[in-house]
Amino acid sequence: MVIFLINQEIYYKNNVKFVKSEEYNYIFNMENGFFARWGKNKRDDPEYSPFGPEILDIEVSTICSGSCPWCYKSNTTNGKNMSFETFKLIFDKFPKNLIQIAFGIGDLDANQDLWKMFEYCQKNQVVPNITINGYKINEKWAKRLAKYCGAVAVSHYNDEYCFNAVELLINVGIKQVNIHKLVTKETLKGCYDLIDKTKNDVRLSSLNAIILLSLKQKGRGKDFHAISQVEFSDLVQYALNQKISIGFDSCSAKKFLKIIQNNEKKKFLEMMIESCESNCFSQYINVEGIAYPCSFLEGELMYEGIDVIKVNNFIDDIWFNEKIKRFRKKLIRNKRICPVFKI
Numbered sequence: 442m443v444i445f446l447i448n449q450e451i452y453y454k455n456n457v458k459f460v461k462s463e464e465y466n467y468i469f470n471m472e473n474g475f476f477a478r479w480g481k482n483k484r485d486d487p488e489y490s491p492f493g494p495e496i497l498d499i500e501v502s503t504i505c506s507g508s509c510p511w512c513y514k515s516n517t518t519n520g521k522n523m524s525f526e527t528f529k530l531i532f533d534k535f536p537k538n539l540i541q542i543a544f545g546i547g548d549l550d551a552n553q554d555l556w557k558m559f560e561y562c563q564k565n566q567v568v569p570n571i572t573i574n575g576y577k578i579n580e581k582w583a584k585r586l587a588k589y590c591g592a593v594a595v596s597h598y599n600d601e602y603c604f605n606a607v608e609l610l611i612n613v614g615i616k617q618v619n620i621h622k623l624v625t626k627e628t629l630k631g632c633y634d635l636i637d638k639t640k641n642d643v644r645l646s647s648l649n650a651i652i653l654l655s656l657k658q659k660g661r662g663k664d665f666h667a668i669s670q671v672e673f674s675d676l677v678q679y680a681l682n683q684k685i686s687i688g689f690d691s692c693s694a695k696k697f698l699k700i701i702q703n704n705e706k707k708k709f710l711e712m713m714i715e716s717c718e719s720n721c722f723s724q725y726i727n728v729e730g731i732a733y734p735c736s737f738l739e740g741e742l743m744y745e746g747i748d749v750i751k752v753n754n755f756i757d758d759i760w761f762n763e764k765i766k767r768f769r770k771k772l773i774r775n776k777r778i779c780p781v782f783k784i
């Protein structure tokens with residue numbers, strides 16, 4: 442199938458999506474997740490996508506029984522779901538530049554429309570990914586995730602729930618299963634323990650990577666504390682010494698870039714790092730259908746959201762909305778380092 446938009450050509454070949462234009466291009470392999478983006482030529486790195494986001498981060502439920510003391514969303518069992526109808530309405534407004542949707546959910550069984558949403562993504566050649574809390578998962582749910590998702594991450598709150606969920610997801614055939622671990626002063630010892638356990642626990646032998654997430658002091662996470670650069674460097678070095686694969690959220694890019702300054706593979710590693718991409722290549726939408734640059738900026742006084750359900754044209758009314766343009770400019774000027782939180 443070939444779709445022509447103004448100055449943009451999109452086509453699919455053997456499960457690979459190509460976007461071509463004069464100043465912004467990408468190739469995305471929908472099967473293995475390989476992605477490469479370039480600008481006017483292969484050496485040029487575009488500052489943002491002129492055709493809308495590549496990634497949508499969407500919250501489809503805030504119902505969660507996890508009660509984590511650091512939950513930045515302050516989620517409880519008393520939450521809300523997004524309906525399939527609302528999801529479809531939002532999805533249909535998105536430009537065809539979209540390649541992946543990161544689904545935000547608390548308990549996996551909270552929103553019964555989740556599977557219909559996944560199906561709709563698949564039908565429209567967009568890959569769904571999800572992060573789960575590991576509670577309430579069973580073989581039936583795991584097989585369903587395997588049917589639709591490119592990657593599944595399990596947040597680490599409790600060894601048993603997390604490791605059993607990882608093992609189950611790998612056993613049903615999901616190739617990319619990660620563990621998400623929040624790094625704070627208060628959870629630092631747990632991060633080291635997790636690295637040790639990943640080395641020794643047979644349930645984690647085929648784990649793809651531990652993804653280290655930086656703290657944003659928000660919601661119930663307000664009283665937690667970010668680790669220093671030295672503590673971060675020591676943790677990363679420890680994981681590398683133990684030969685454990687690690688990754689980072691894009692909010693941590695600044696800290697990681699500092700570590701690799703004297704690394705002989707610096708150029709290559711820099712190429713693999715994507716700093717904050719909010720409103721440059723990604724968009725966040727909350728359970729009510731309100732758009733913010735990222736999930737952490739929801740409720741922050743200076744970032745008023747935009748109701749996606751009410752807008753007519755995503756590109757004009759959201760992607761090139763004055764508020765979004767201002768945020769994007771500020772982020773780019775700040776070298777795509779978080780302009781809001783001290784990370």
Ligand code: SF4
Pocket residue numbers: 505506507508509511512513514515516517546547548574596
């Ligand atoms: S951090 Fe995740 S698992 Fe914990 S309460 Fe919040 S949404 Fe639930």
Ligand code: SF4
Pocket residue numbers: 657691692717718719734735736737738778779780781782
């Ligand atoms: S704006 Fe800040 S908190 Fe949000 S994704 Fe970017 S770096 Fe992270």
